[in-house]
Amino acid sequence: MRVALTSWLAGRRLEVVGGLLVLGGYGLLFSGLYSSWGAHLLTLPGLALLGWSLGLGGAALLGLLNVPLQVVLPNLDQAAWDAGLYRAVYLLAGAGLLTSLAGGLARHYYDRRLMDEGATDPEPRPDRNTELTLFSRMHDGLAQDLEPLALVQAVVNTLHEYPRFASVGVYQSEGPALRLVYAQGRQTLPTYLDADHEIVLRAAHKAEMVVTRSPGRSQALLLGERGWVALPLVVRGRVEGVLVALGLGEVHPRDVRFLEGVAGQLSLALDRAQAYEALREQEALYRTLLETLPDGVALLDGSTLLYLNPAGLRGLGYTRLEEVVGKPLAHFVHPDHLPRVAERIQRILAGQGDQLEEIRLIAGDGRALEVEALGALVQFEGHKRVMISIRDIAERKRQQARIEYLAYHDPLTDLPNRRKLWAEAERIFVPDRRKRGTPALIYLDLDNFKVVNDTLGHSAGDELLRQLARRIREVLRQDDLLVRMGGDEFAVLLPSADRDSALAAAQRIRKVFEQPFALGDQLIYAQPSMGLALYPEHGETLDALARAADVAMYQAKQARMGIAIYDPSQDMNSLERLETIQELRRAIQEGRFLIQYQPILDIQSRTVSKWEALVRWEHPTRGLLHPGEFVPLAEEAGLVGELDLAVLKQAVQHQKHLGGELAINFSAFTLAHPHWVREVVRALVEENLQPGFLWLEITESALLPERQKWLGGLVALRGLGIQVALDDFGMGYSSLAHLKQVPVDLIKIDRSFVEGIGRDPISEEILRAVLQLARAFGLRTLAEGVENEGQLDWLTRHGCHYAQGYHIGPPMSLQEATGMRRLA
Structure with a gap:
């Protein structure tokens, strides 16, 4: 109490002495001056000074004490109390009260302001210039670096120079606690702060400022009795650390405000550092992507190349970026494609x-490159730029050309195959009769060719076929087409x-x-049997001519005449075929068909996930007939559409017993049926079967130009969820163009390629x-046609999805298929 009073008197000595001197002088002079009212106002300056020095309560x-004083003074002087004196006393008492209160109130506000500014600190304090200097140095340091540490x-090194801080440190979250990152000062700060510490609970978890100003109130965190401040470093709404400052003694508001400014600047700098780090990581990621992409990426300003990634440099035959940057577009784009490319940009x-579009580029060595290019608009350095991705498709085109060639040619003789024959027929047998020529078809096979294979081996037989192909090709005209069937x-x-x-x-x-054929050390003579069929005498379609030529070849073989022209009168099967067609029509109408189901293996999961419905005809006299024995007749008689729809209805009914897809x-004839789409939908609705469980397998004959008549219906069914498979891919009519034009989900690879696995490298090449x-x-x-585990393993290694064949399971009745599913 004594220390506080002494401090108070030392701070206000002048105001008190001044006020007392004024009031004492007034009392001494009152006797000579009481008659002058104006002189009575001399008491007011003294009251104001005392009110200023005493504060609001003392004022x-x-x-109040001034009132009796004004009454006592006239009595001491034995003044006469008249009306004028009364007025003077009243005036001085009221004015004195107001004056002292005004002085006290002014001192109250003045003291509060000084307290806020730390002016009441009796100890030495750093001046404002010191704070500004440190703050400026710290600001410059924060602006020069982007590494958080x-x-x-x-910041810590700068704050350490602040004369009122003993130690300064920054903590970082580590699990539920705080770990010291960096500190400086005379007082050692703890390396860890436990999760239950006040700084952790408030500053780290609640983002609150924690201040202990007076000595004796700090926790065991700090040695000695010192004040301290903990300020959260908030970056993007999250506390990234805590700034802790330990004072030399009491922590004052001005110290806290200074630290708040420092913490704010450090938080902004850390935020900037995080943004820079994220930007640097993104830049590194994008650069890595650009530099490791297998496709080329180019950046242009419209006419000039600004950047080309390593893949693009390699593709164009360059080694350094400096060789291409700044070059005009015409330097890289083929002249034939330059106008279109410039227009696209x-x-x-x-x-x-x-x-995506195919264009032709020019490599550094002058080579023409076939590529696919796709451009996009980007903003780069404040300007619009065009980024183009470039993919070299030369290898793909070579593969496609190879596949096209293999698909249309026989690998043994290098002759066109059956598919090429039917493709050529599309060109020759046009609907417009006026544009048709008069084609002819010759069928040929070798007599007793099996004897050559059995006696000399299959390699000798293959060599015989190769030599025969070369000889026949030499005697034909340029426009004649020789194919191996x-x-x-x-x-x-x-x-x-x-x-x-x-x-x-x-x-x-x-x-x-x-002339004989030389097969190793052997000279072999071979004899052919040939059948001729003429347009339009023996048929107006390739199918009709092929059948006629086949019959004529059989006639030539039977008669041992070498060459025979088709003679309808000699076709002994015509009447029998007509009767068979009538029986087939009745069987379709009465539903007298047996449907067998062949399992389809999901290679990845090794489970049976699908079943193919295969129709069989229980003929009253000929027994069980397979599709090859009656489906061609159904197609010829226009009954195959009705047959396929009948099989569809019955198979959909069986699906609930089979499970799976x-x-x-x-066939193409089914797709030409006027109501085929409606019948498919009706079958699904009647049996409440989800469309996704149904696959439609389209035979290759469906890929003829007539597809435009049914393609819309197939697209509509596919939109419902029905899936489409292309049957016997690799034989018949299939082509790459069809895969783009027809909505197909799956292709079935013909068994003739599968059976060559392990013994025919060409078949394996085609399969791959x-x-x-x-x-x-x-x-x-x-x-199709998977007959052993070796074939299945090969297909598994090369990424085939499904397998079908006798190794998986033969066609079986509904009861057998249901039993197999239960066992599986």
């Missing part, structure tokens, strides 16, 4: 979208020929057999190419 007491060190710069069967399509010229062509072919074959092609088109694959 109020002083004002360096920022913390700069201008459209992109105008904000229009771009589409399979085995020892060949066909020759003459685009325009009458009876005589067709017979002359057959005679030229026959002459090539007059159901695959049903649909087909599987790669399917992946390129996003299609699933199913291999």
Whole structure:
């Protein structure tokens, strides 16, 4: 109490002495001055000074004491109390009270302001210039670095020079506690603060400032009795650390305000550092992506190349970026494609979208490169730029060309195959009769070819077929098409020929057999049987001519005449075929068919997930007939559409017993049925079968130009969820163009390629190419004719999705299939 009073008197000595001197002088002079009212006002300055020095409470007491003082003074002087004196006393008493209160109130506000500014500190304090200097140095340090630790060190080292701080440190969250990152000072700060410490609970978890100003109130955190401040470092709404300052003694408000400014600056700097780090990481990520992408990426300003990634440099035959940067667009784009490319870039710069397109570029060595390019508008350094992704498609085109060639050619003889024959027929047998020629077809096979294979081996038989192909090709005209149909069967399509010229062509072919074939050490003579069919006499379609030529070849073989022209009167099967067609029509109407189901294996999961419905005809006299024995008749008679729909209805009824997905074959004739889409939907609705459980397998004959008549219906069904498979891919009519135009989900690879696995490298090459092609088109694959575990393993390694064949399971009745599903 004594110390406090002494401090108070030392701070206000002048005001008190001054006020007392004024009042004492007034009392001494009162006797000579009481008659002058104006002189009475001399008491007011003294009251104001005393009110200022005493504060608001003392001023109020002083004002009240002034009233009796003004009464006592006239009595001491024995003044006469008249009206004027009364007025003077009243005036001085009221004015004195107001004056002392005004002085006390002014002192009250003045003291509060000084307290806020720390002016009441009796100890030495750093001046404002010191604070500004340290703050400026710290600000400069924060602006020069973007590493979080360096920022913390700069702040702590600067604050350490503040004369009222003993130690300064920054803590970082580590689990529920805080760990010291960096500290400086005379007082050692603890390395860890436990989770229950006040700084952790309030500053780290609640983002509150914690201040202990007076000595004796700090926790065991700090040695000695010192005040301290803990300020959270909030970055993007999250406490990233805590700034702790330990004072030399009491912590004052001005110290706290200074630290708040420092913490704010450090938080902003850490925020900037985090943003920079994120930006640097993104830049590193994008740069890594650009530099490791297998496709080229180019950046242009419209006409000039600004950047090309390493893949693009390699693709164009350059080694350094400096070789291409700044070069005009015409330096890289083929002249034939330059106008279109320049127009695309201008459209992109105008904000229009771009589409993937094939273009031709020029490599550094002058080579022409086939690429796919796609552009996009980007902002780079404040300007609009065009970024173009470039993919080299030369290898893909080579693979496609190879696949096209393998798909249309026989790998053994290098002759066109059956598919090529039917593709050529699309060109020759046009609907417009006026544009048709008069084609002829020759079928040929070797007599007793099996004897050659059995006696000399299959390699000798293969060599015989290769030599035969070369000989026949040499005697045909340039426009004549020689194809290998399979085995020892060949066909020759003459685009325009009458009876005589067709017979002359057959005679030229026959002459090539007059010379023996050298098969190793053996000289072998071979004899052919040939059948001729003429347009339009023997048929107006390739199917009709093929049948007629086949019958004629059989006639030539039976009669041992070498060459035969089709003679309808000699076709002994015509009447029998007509009767069979009538029986088939009744069987379709009465539903007298047996449906067997062959399991389809999901190779990845090794489970049976699908079943293919295969129709069989229980003929009353001929027994159980397979599709090859009656489906061609149904197609010829126009009954196959009704047959397929009948099979569909019955198979959909069985699906609830089978489980899994159901695959049903649909021919081109079925797709031409006027109500086929409606019938498919009706079958699903009647049996409450989800569309996703149904697969429609389209035979290759469906890919003829007539597809435009049914393609819309197939797209509509596919939109409902029904899936589409292309059957026997690799044989018949399939082509890459069809895969783009027809909505297909799966391709079934013909068994003739599968059976070559492990013994025919060419078949394996074709299989690999087909599987790669399917992946390129996003299609699933199913291999037919899997007969052993070795074939299944090969298909598994090369990414085939499904397998079907006797190794998986033969076609079986509904009861057997249901039992197999239960066992599985």
